[in-house]
Amino acid sequence: MSQPLKVALTGAGGQLGQTLQQYLSAERYQIIPITHAELDISDETALRRHLTDIKPDAIINAAAYTAVDAAETDDLVARAANATGPKNLARWAAENDTWLLQISTDFVFSGRNHRPYTPDDQTDPLSIYGRTKLEGELHVRYLAPKHSLVLRTSWVYSQFGRNFLKTMLKLMADRDVLKVVTDQIGTPSSTWGLARCIESALQIRPVGTLHWSDAGVASWYDFAVAIQDEAVKAGLLDKRIPIAAIPASDYPTPAKRPPYSVLDKSQTLAVLDVSPRHWRHELVDVIAAMA
Numbered sequence: 094m095s096q097p098l099k100v101a102l103t104g105a106g107g108q109l110g111q112t113l114q115q116y117l118s119a120e121r122y123q124i125i126p127i128t129h130a131e132l133d134i135s136d137e138t139a140l141r142r143h144l145t146d147i148k149p150d151a152i153i154n155a156a157a158y159t160a161v162d163a164a165e166t167d168d169l170v171a172r173a174a175n176a177t178g179p180k181n182l183a184r185w186a187a188e189n190d191t192w193l194l195q196i197s198t199d200f201v202f203s204g205r206n207h208r209p210y211t212p213d214d215q216t217d218p219l220s221i222y223g224r225t226k227l228e229g230e231l232h233v234r235y236l237a238p239k240h241s242l243v244l245r246t247s248w249v250y251s252q253f254g255r256n257f258l259k260t261m262l263k264l265m266a267d268r269d270v271l272k273v274v275t276d277q278i279g280t281p282s283s284t285w286g287l288a289r290c291i292e293s294a295l296q297i298r299p300v301g302t303l304h305w306s307d308a309g310v311a312s313w314y315d316f317a318v319a320i321q322d323e324a325v326k327a328g329l330l331d332k333r334i335p336i337a338a339i340p341a342s343d344y345p346t347p348a349k350r351p352p353y354s355v356l357d358k359s360q361t362l363a364v365l366d367v368s369p370r371h372w373r374h375e376l377v378d379v380i381a382a383m384a
């Protein structure tokens with residue numbers, strides 16, 4: 094049997110990082126998890142020392158500053174994680190002939206499209222988070238063009254960490270009524286579907302930019318209604334509350350979000366050996382794992 098692929102995983106404590114550690118089998122992958130406490134990826138000296146000790150065959154960068162609203166006022170810290178970190182990783186990857194997977198976001202787009210975004214579509218982020226993630230993409234493409242894949246995804250959730258699913262479950266348990274935005278359209282992506290895509294990417298190690306999300310589209314309101322339905326069915330919630338659909342203009346947030354950020358996955362499906370499941374089916378599985 095061939096040797097397991099040695100994979101350095103930054104952001105190991107985050108929701109995608111935790112999922113990958115459970116999903117990627119020990120027979121095929123030797124995962125070296127690297128948490129934020131162990132390494133700040135914006136510290137180039139520490140990063141180079143760490144990676145040179147590990148000598149990975151591949152690097153997955155699942156580390157990021159993901160607090161979209163907080164980033165509006167915490168831009169230096171967001172930029173360090175989302176732009177400087179990927180720059181440091183890309184430089185090391187290119188110098189050491191190592192493949193780097195950089196996870197990015199639908200928030201690099203403005204959302205003015207009325208059809209799914211392809212990887213080549215014009216980027217135009219509306220927020221500091223989106224801008225810093227785009228800077229990270231540009232560094233990776235510029236410094237490691239032959240050694241990197243930028244994989245954009247959207248609306249990521251799981252049973253781990255902080256995400257929309259967990260926020261909704263808490264609010265649905267605590268409140269008598271909920272208002273949720275209906276005029277922002279995208280696609281929820283379970284970290285488990287994303288992990289299947291990443292495993293295929295690890296096998297093929299393509300370069301360039303690809304998109305991944307679960308199948309289908311939804312508004313945040315649709316996602317919330319589905320969460321309540323499935324959570325009640327699974328016994329995670331013991332009552333239903335009314336959920337009202339509101340426009341984003343009635344729910345002002347520090348960061349602007351794209352009104353439409355569905356990702357076109359056709360290039361991904363042509364390059365990788367994976368197919369997305371409908372977001373609602375992924376949701377049923379994540380809720381079952383929490384029940």
Ligand SMILES: NC(=O)c1ccc[n+]([C@@H]2O[C@H](COP(=O)([O-])OP(=O)(O)OC[C@H]3O[C@@H](n4cnc5c(N)ncnc54)[C@H](OP(=O)(O)O)[C@@H]3O)[C@@H](O)[C@H]2O)c1
Nearest residue numbers: 104106107108109129133134156157159174196198246249
């Ligand atoms: N969440 C979403 O809805 C979403 C949507 C589209 C794309 N993405 C992308 O998907 C990827 C995974 O996101 P996720 O949801 O798993 O994020 P997450 O749960 O917030 O995890 C990110 C991890 O990165 C760590 N981190 C932050 N700054 C760091 C630094 N300077 N050095 C090292 N580690 C650092 C965090 O540690 P601390 O918690 O200690 O700071 C955390 O453990 C990210 O690239 C994100 O941009 C996410």
